[in-house]
Amino acid sequence: MKDSHCKKAYITTPIYYVNDVPHIGHAYTTIIADTLARYSRLVGIDTFFLTGTDEHGQKIEEAAKKRGKNPKEYADEISKVFKDLWDYMEISYDKFIRTTDKEHIIGVQKAFEKMYQKGDIYKDYYEGFYCVSCESFFTQTQLIEGEFCPDCGKSTQIVKEESYFFKLSKYEKALLEWYEKEEKCIIPKSKKNEVISFVKQGLQDLSITRTSFEWGIKLPSSINDPKHVIYVWLDALMNYLTALGYGTDEKRMDYWPAKVHLVGKDILRFHAVYWPAFLMSLDLPLPKHIAAHGWWTRNGEKMSKSKGNVIDPKEVCEAYGIEPFRYFMLREVSFGLDGDFSQRALIDRINSDLNNDLGNLLNRVIGMSQKYFDFNIDSKNVLKYHQKELNEAREHIKKLPDFIYNVQTNRYLEELWKILTLANQSITIYEPWKLMKEGKEEEAMALVALIANLLAKTAIMLYPAMPKSAEKIAKALKFKINHENYKKLIVEDKLLDNFKIEKIPPLFTKIEKELLAERKVKKESKKAEKKEGIITIDDFFKVSLKVGTIVEAEEVKKSDRLLKLKVDLGEESLRQIIAGIKEYYSPKELINTQVCVVANLKPAKIMGLVSQGMILAAKDEDSLTLIRPEKPKRAGTPIK
Numbered sequence: 277m278k279d280s281h282c283k284k285a286y287i288t289t290p291i292y293y294v295n296d297v298p299h300i301g302h303a304y305t306t307i308i309a310d311t312l313a314r315y316s317r318l319v320g321i322d323t324f325f326l327t328g329t330d331e332h333g334q335k336i337e338e339a340a341k342k343r344g345k346n347p348k349e350y351a352d353e354i355s356k357v358f359k360d361l362w363d364y365m366e367i368s369y370d371k372f373i374r375t376t377d378k379e380h381i382i383g384v385q386k387a388f389e390k391m392y393q394k395g396d397i398y399k400d401y402y403e404g405f406y407c408v409s410c411e412s413f414f415t416q417t418q419l420i421e422g423e424f425c426p427d428c429g430k431s432t433q434i435v436k437e438e439s440y441f442f443k444l445s446k447y448e449k450a451l452l453e454w455y456e457k458e459e460k461c462i463i464p465k466s467k468k469n470e471v472i473s474f475v476k477q478g479l480q481d482l483s484i485t486r487t488s489f490e491w492g493i494k495l496p497s498s499i500n501d502p503k504h505v506i507y508v509w510l511d512a513l514m515n516y517l518t519a520l521g522y523g524t525d526e527k528r529m530d531y532w533p534a535k536v537h538l539v540g541k542d543i544l545r546f547h548a549v550y551w552p553a554f555l556m557s558l559d560l561p562l563p564k565h566i567a568a569h570g571w572w573t574r575n576g577e578k579m580s581k582s583k584g585n586v587i588d589p590k591e592v593c594e595a596y597g598i599e600p601f602r603y604f605m606l607r608e609v610s611f612g613l614d615g616d617f618s619q620r621a622l623i624d625r626i627n628s629d630l631n632n633d634l635g636n637l638l639n640r641v642i643g644m645s646q647k648y649f650d651f652n653i654d655s656k657n658v659l660k661y662h663q664k665e666l667n668e669a670r671e672h673i674k675k676l677p678d679f680i681y682n683v684q685t686n687r688y689l690e691e692l693w694k695i696l697t698l699a700n701q702s703i704t705i706y707e708p709w710k711l712m713k714e715g716k717e718e719e720a721m722a723l724v725a726l727i728a729n730l731l732a733k734t735a736i737m738l739y740p741a742m743p744k745s746a747e748k749i750a751k752a753l754k755f756k757i758n759h760e761n762y763k764k765l766i767v768e769d770k771l772l773d774n775f776k777i778e779k780i781p782p783l784f785t786k787i788e789k790e791l792l793a794e795r796k797v798k799k800e801s802k803k804a805e806k807k808e809g810i811i812t813i814d815d816f817f818k819v820s821l822k823v824g825t826i827v828e829a830e831e832v833k834k835s836d837r838l839l840k841l842k843v844d845l846g847e848e849s850l851r852q853i854i855a856g857i858k859e860y861y862s863p864k865e866l867i868n869t870q871v872c873v874v875a876n877l878k879p880a881k882i883m884g885l886v887s888q889g890m891i892l893a894a895k896d897e898d899s900l901t902l903i904r905p906e907k908p909k910r911a912g913t914p915i916k
């Protein structure tokens with residue numbers, strides 16, 4: 277985010293996937309984006325701030341089905357939860373885009389058509405290990421233990437399907453040149469280095485369509501291949517353009533290229549590799565900055581639904597207030613690093629930074645002006661007595677733009693707080709009550725006015741991070757937070773006109789105990805069973821286990837680990853089961869032996885072969901052994 281003088285700025289959050297309700301990570305990205313957007317507007321830049329929801333894909337199709345809804349109904353519901361949260365938190369977005377919007381769909385199809393005509397898209401087959409949960413393909417070497425998704429740990433399936441490919445490999449060199457040339461195209465630097473080394477390993481062409489599900493954008497009619505829907509990442513990333521009217525009404529396209537795309541580190545690769553490649557293919561300029569932030573843990577632990585420790589941002593806001601929550605998120609961690617949320621840390625910030633340093637300072641200046649000067653504040657002698665303090669404050673303010681343009685909100689606030697320290701120290705040093713006792717009224721007024729002015733300057737620069745609190749301070753000091761006063765008090769470094777200070781209620785209150793404690797405990801006890809991995813007897817009886825006799829066994833061609841088994845479960849026909857045991861058992865030694873079978877598992881396709889069950893085995897690092905009945909049993913005997 278360099279050049280503050282440039283006229284337009286386009287700031288985006290990722291569009292949030294509607295497979296889940298918002299958590300603290302979503303709130304974090306959105307609060308940062310909101311802070312940048314508010315800063316940008318304050319300094320006089322024509323700003324467009326975009327957020328929204330990502331609504332297509334297999335995961336949504338499945339989640340909707342589970343709830344007996346059609347995908348659109350389901351997406352409407354979750355999308356609204358996000359929008360309502362941002363509205364509740366007074367996020368200043370200019371547009372909330374949904375990938376089910378008609379303009380978005382048209383724009384994506386136009387882009388696909390353009391890339392296709394350019395020769396950047398071709399049709400082929402894709403075969404790979406697919407994680408439904410992450411909607412991503414992986415190579416075998418990327419998998420954990422040869423089977424599990426490296427991102428989410430769930431088991432992957434082998435999928436071979438017809439697909440259109442984007443010639444990502446064609447852009448490898450251009451991408452590396454871009455990273456080289458634009459120092460800050462990806463921030464922070466550590467993340468940029470990760471991206472560069474990923475690209476240097478070589479880029480493979482990217483599968484960008486799917487035939488295995490329907491909930492997505494169809495190919496443009498000019499290509500006439502109705503089986504395919506556009507892969508969710510091409511669809512999703514295009515939102516940054518379609519929100520500006522790409523492919524439909526392009527009147528907002530002059531906001532492009534984006535000033536900053538804010539993303540979580542888990543989706544950086546899509547933004548820093550695929551997205552610029554797509555843009556090059558579309559002959560469009562690349563974003564100025566892609567800024568990747570870290571994750572949040574809770575009390576040092578990773579947050580997850582199964583642990584029951586996911587933080588609902590709204591709950592935190594309701595307990596502690598929106599503005600303290602914003603302050604905490606922006607102040608607590610260095611951008612790019614992981615942060616830890618704990619109520620203790622939040623309370624410390626509120627009590628020390630907000631209540632003591634800021635809130636009490638305002639109270640003191642109101643109190644002093646009331647006691648000594650009947651609420652009057654006159655800045656005329658501030659320069660005479662406090663040139664040094666004003667100079668010092670100016671030095672702090674000068675550093676702020678760099679911090680904001682590098683998305684270092686923590687350092688921005690740290691620097692801003694130095695002005696508050698300066699103000700608080702000035703009171704201690706100059707002792708206004710003593711000055712009054714000694715009859716030095718002029719000096720005392722200069723000091724009170726100094727404090728008021730330092731608070732005013734702080735309030736203006738605090739506005740992007742804590743808009744409501746900044747406005748309250750401004751109300752007490754009888755000015756408005758806007759671009760004109762930014763110019764006057766910050767750029768021109770002028771002082772406040774004479775005014776009568778207004779007594780307002782305290783900005784913050786001291787927090788004595790954890791406000792979320794009770795609810796947290798309740799939730800945890802409810803989740804305790806889940807946490808320990810304990811299931812009820814009913815859960816167990818959902819699994820139908822049976823003794824089966826292996827009738828046929830053969831190797832699956834092209835696979836190092838799979839055997840194809842035909843198993844008798846006492847049913848009319850034999851079950852086909854694909855099992856990953858080839859390294860440990862030869863087909864011959866399995867025939868006519870008995871195994872334990874999970875008989876009611878949903879059939880799955882493995883390397884194109886249907887598997888209608890699962891056999892039980894015990895596995896450690898170096899060997900695997902099948903679980904078998906101690907004495908022969910009739911095929912189909914239930915296991916209890």
Ligand SMILES: [Zn+2]
Nearest residue numbers: 407410425428
């Ligand atoms: Zn996964």
